[in-house]
Amino acid sequence: MSRFEIGRIRPIRPICILFLFVGSAAAQDARAIVEEAQKRATSESQRYEGTLRVIDAKNKITEKRWQFDRLGSHGASKSVLKFTAPAEVKGVALLVVNHPDRSSDQWMWTPAIARERRIAMQDRAGRFFGTDFSFEDLEERDTRQFDFRLLAEENLDGAACWKIESRPRQGKISQYTHSYLWIRKENYVVAQIEHYKKTQLVRRARYLDVKNVRGIWTPHTIEMHDLQRNSRTVLKIEQLQYNVPMNESDFTFQAIRREF
Amino acid sequence: MPFLFALLFLAQDYSHRGFVETRTALYPQAASNDASHAVGEALLRHESFYQPFEGVEVAGAVDVRMDTHHQTERQWRIDWRDRTLQRPALSLRRFSGQIHRGPLTIEAGKQFVRWGRTDVVNPTDRFAPRDFMTVVDSEFLGIAAMRATYERGANTLDVVWSPWFTPSRIPLPNQRWIVTPPDAPVLPVERSVPRGSQAGVRWSHAGFVEFAAAYYSGFDHLPSFGVDASSAAIRQFYPRTHMAGGDVALPAKWFTVKAEAGYFSFPDDRIDEYVLYVVQLERQSGEWFFIGGYGGEIVTRRSGQSTNFNPERGKTRTVLARAGYTIDVNRSVALEAAVRQNLDGAWIRGEYSQAIGQHWRWTAGLSLIRGEPSDFLGQYRRNSHASIAVRYSF
Numbered sequence: 001m002s003r004f005e006i007g008r009i010r011p012i013r014p015i016c017i018l019f020l021f022v023g024s025a026a027a028q029d030a031r032a033i034v035e036e037a038q039k040r041a042t043s044e045s046q047r048y049e050g051t052l053r054v055i056d057a058k059n060k061i062t063e064k065r066w067q068f069d070r071l072g073s074h075g076a077s078k079s080v081l082k083f084t085a086p087a088e089v090k091g092v093a094l095l096v097v098n099h100p101d102r103s104s105d106q107w108m109w110t111p112a113i114a115r116e117r118r119i120a121m122q123d124r125a126g127r128f129f130g131t132d133f134s135f136e137d138l139e140e141r142d143t144r145q146f147d148f149r150l151l152a153e154e155n156l157d158g159a160a161c162w163k164i165e166s167r168p169r170q171g172k173i174s175q176y177t178h179s180y181l182w183i184r185k186e187n188y189v190v191a192q193i194e195h196y197k198k199t200q201l202v203r204r205a206r207y208l209d210v211k212n213v214r215g216i217w218t219p220h221t222i223e224m225h226d227l228q229r230n231s232r233t234v235l236k237i238e239q240l241q242y243n244v245p246m247n248e249s250d251f252t253f254q255a256i257r258r259e260f
Numbered sequence: 261m262p263f264l265f266a267l268l269f270l271a272q273d274y275s276h277r278g279f280v281e282t283r284t285a286l287y288p289q290a291a292s293n294d295a296s297h298a299v300g301e302a303l304l305r306h307e308s309f310y311q312p313f314e315g316v317e318v319a320g321a322v323d324v325r326m327d328t329h330h331q332t333e334r335q336w337r338i339d340w341r342d343r344t345l346q347r348p349a350l351s352l353r354r355f356s357g358q359i360h361r362g363p364l365t366i367e368a369g370k371q372f373v374r375w376g377r378t379d380v381v382n383p384t385d386r387f388a389p390r391d392f393m394t395v396v397d398s399e400f401l402g403i404a405a406m407r408a409t410y411e412r413g414a415n416t417l418d419v420v421w422s423p424w425f426t427p428s429r430i431p432l433p434n435q436r437w438i439v440t441p442p443d444a445p446v447l448p449v450e451r452s453v454p455r456g457s458q459a460g461v462r463w464s465h466a467g468f469v470e471f472a473a474a475y476y477s478g479f480d481h482l483p484s485f486g487v488d489a490s491s492a493a494i495r496q497f498y499p500r501t502h503m504a505g506g507d508v509a510l511p512a513k514w515f516t517v518k519a520e521a522g523y524f525s526f527p528d529d530r531i532d533e534y535v536l537y538v539v540q541l542e543r544q545s546g547e548w549f550f551i552g553g554y555g556g557e558i559v560t561r562r563s564g565q566s567t568n569f570n571p572e573r574g575k576t577r578t579v580l581a582r583a584g585y586t587i588d589v590n591r592s593v594a595l596e597a598a599v600r601q602n603l604d605g606a607w608i609r610g611e612y613s614q615a616i617g618q619h620w621r622w623t624a625g626l627s628l629i630r631g632e633p634s635d636f637l638g639q640y641r642r643n644s645h646a647s648i649a650v651r652y653s654f
């Protein structure tokens with residue numbers, strides 16, 4: 001079988017780094033907590049419109065908008081992210097094909113040059129189109145690619161949370177050596193993730209404004225802070241829908257070239 | 261019935277984008293056939309996309325141009341074939357309809373077809389004529405074509421048929437990007453654009469290693485020149501050609517290695533036959549991106565009976581590099597260079613670009629060209645220039 005199977009989705013139990021949306025259970029084991037969190041966040045598909053405000057170290061603000069479509073759940077999913085504003089990046093699209101056992105494949109389509117370009121593994125640490133998300137942050141990961149350890153129980157913004165350490169297993173290529181996840185006990189929604197390179201905290205993602213959409217507790221604001229650049233990107237999620245009918249053919253090279 | 265139309269209208273979807281750009285190029289040196297030092301251009305481009313039904317998309321784009329240097333025609337007619345010597349003032353840049361159903365996509369009309377994987381030089385990119393009016397700053401032209409793409413899993417098959425030929429637009433003879441020896445006799449140029457169709461097929465695979473094989477049969481979109489003794493004129497023609505080639509991208513630990521090669525054969529034995537190839541390394545790290553490579557050529561049949569205008573061959577036996585740095589969310593700098601291995605020619609361009617607000621961007625550039633008169637790049641040594649462009653995107 002080919003390493004790359006763009007046309008197939010396999011059912012697995014994944015972890016979504018960026019959009020981890022969750023629910024309840026009494027498990028105290030770190031892996032069980034994370035898997036329960038994902039189980040509660042699982043949907044067949046997802047669509048939303050996102051507004052990004054990038055606030056750099058000098059407080060200059062830039063705004064971008066994208067539309068996000070995902071088919072499949074977490075580590076076996078495919079997603080297309082298409083910029084709708086500002087005008088000069090309108091039509092730029094990113095196709096992400098996630099895999100349960102390895103990092104995703106990513107291709108970016110740029111209308112101005114009418115070509116797609118693969119985002120190589122070693123380039124995934126780069127910022128995604130001037131935002132504070134790296135290409136790697138847009139991947140969805142399978143829990144089996146990580147080891148978890150329950151570190152503590154802490155309050156974060158007044159909510160009781162589990163603090164869990166996540167480390168990529170051997171052979172997993174990631175820019176981060178480890179991450180800390182705070183998962184709310186109340187609804188199993190991720191409250192915060194801190195990403196480290198060795199001992200240095202490089203990025204902090206906060207998941208705010210949690211609302212229940214079709215039974216899935218979902219953060220509607222994600223704030224990514226790049227601590228090395230002291231720059232922040234605030235992603236506001238609007239018009240969120242789950243289990244929207246979508247086709248496999250909307251997640252191909254041909255699809256990202258299309259305007260609709 | 262009105263109710264049905266209302267429903268249809270609700271199902272419709274429309275999107276558009278575009279920009280207005282003014283660009284000024286300043287040349288400190290006069291050329292032998294062009295004493296002007298400044299060229300101004302203005303371009304309005306508008307692209308529209310319309311989806312009347314699910315699975316059907318119509319795309320259209322128009323360019324409206326004007327300039328100070330008569331590179332653009334001074335007549336207002338809608339041009340859609342892009343065959344004129346000058347740029348049309350009003351051009352239908354793209355107009356195509358697309359149907360997609362499952363893994364199959366069919367697009368018909370004027371469109372852009374890009375093949376190949378490398379940057380700077382693309383030997384297999386045969387359906388992509390360009391506007392080379394300013395040789396070191398070219399732009400792609402659309403072609404009339406029927407294109408069927410079948411994408412299944414990691415494999416994509418692309419079949420293209422173009423009913424008529426679109427040549428690349430070359431510099432105007434009385435302007436600085438055509439360099440003629442000072443003592444050369446002035447002969448009339450007889451240009452013949454061939455009739456006939458072109459076809460090509462490309463199969464690509466997107467696994468851990470990406471690769472593709474391509475075949476093209478048609479005309480060379482870059483012209484060749486020969487002297488017609490009977491009429492004492494220079495004959496500009498576009499020879500029939502066949503190209504077989506391929507490309508590959510291999511992710512390595514530190515760089516992505518990309519390579520592309522094409523073998524060009526010509527039934528007309530007045531034309532050289534050759535292999536063009538490019539090998540490049542590519543890396544993005546933090547705010548930097550870097551592409552470095554080498555473009556080469558192997559001539560398999562040297563005829564010596566004609567000459568040609570071929571920037572692709574002109575950039576072979578050349579070290580190519582491109583680097584960029586994103587300063588912040590609004591500002592970036594880029595550097596691009598091509599240096600011949602024998603150092604007979606070099607072209608270096610630096611660019612600074614800054615966005616202002618959501619719509620405006622200005623870009624300042626400096627192109628430095630040096631070399632020997634006999635070298636493809638070196639012949640333009642009096643065309644070093646500074647440029648500034650201001651763009652409003654909508």
